[in-house]
Amino acid sequence: MKNTKLFLLAFALVAATSFSAFAQLQSPAASPAASVSQVVGFTKISIDYSSPAVKGRKIFGEIEKYGVTWRAGANAQTVIEFSTPISVGGKNLRAGKYSIFMTPAESGEWTVHLNSKAASVFTYMKDGKIDEEAVAKDDAVSFKVAPTAGNTERLQYHISAENNKVAKVTMAWEKYVVSFMVDTQVDQKLEQFKSQF
Template sequence: MKNTKSLLLAFTLFITSSFAAMAQLQAPAASPSAFVSQNVGFTKISISYSSPGVKGRKIFGELHKYGETWRAGANNQTIIEFSTGVSVGGKNLPAGKYSIFITPAATGEWTIHLNKKAESVYAYTKDGKIDEAAVAADDAVAVKSAPKMGENTERLIYTISAENNKVATVTMAWEKVSVSFQVDTQADQKIEQFKSQF
């Protein structure tokens, strides 16, 4: 009898703890956090973002309207960080963090904004949309880039390539579209600066 009561108590505790554990278990995020990093020259380039899925939707032109600035990811802002000073679009940028925004266009080139404040995307939201003028006012640099069409990319992804280990190509791909910009890590200038110190 004592053994039966002990087994029943143990079983009850097991069931109770199982239900408590299940109650704490959350469903996977619809747009999971993602991170990519690459050393290029003397610079570490890192991008942190949330990665939404296509899920059968028409993304550009419908979910994200042409001509409207978008946070280049989901949930919070997309952040790019440079460990040293770099050049983007011919403009020198100091080391630090920048928010990425993208303004897609129905025809022609898209605009990629690197925002110097790296503030929450919601700081730029007005009437449920991102205020492009407010973003542009805080741009460290805005570069134009022609989108490329390709195979479907179900989940938004950023990649960083560095063929010559001096200039990186940062690419955002989602749905059947990819758009890129280049980051000159100024490796040669940094070597010359180092040499001049001796």
């Protein structure tokens, strides 16, 4: 009898603990957080973003309108960080964090914006959409890139080291692949180092 009571008490405790843990379990995020990093030359390049899925929807041209600036991800802003000064889009940028925005085009080139404030995307919201003038005002650099065709269910960023001096940063989602090159200025940094001696 005593053993039966102990067994029932132990069972009740296990059941209560399991129920409590299950009650705290939340559904997975629809657009889970993701990150990618790569060292190229002397520079570590990192990207933090959220990764939404297509889920049978028409993304570009419908959910993300052509000609309208987009946060290049989901949830919070997409942030790229450079550990040393670099050059991108024909402009030198300091080491640090930059928000990535993109303006998709139905045909022709997209505009990539690297925003100097790395501010919350909601800083730029106006009437439920991104205020393009406010984004452009804070651009450290913006430049045009020609997308290529793709087929990617879940938004992804990739960084490749190319010749270990220039990095290729790629965003792929739905039917588009958008890439841009980042010059990590290896030769200039070597020259600066040599000039110190």
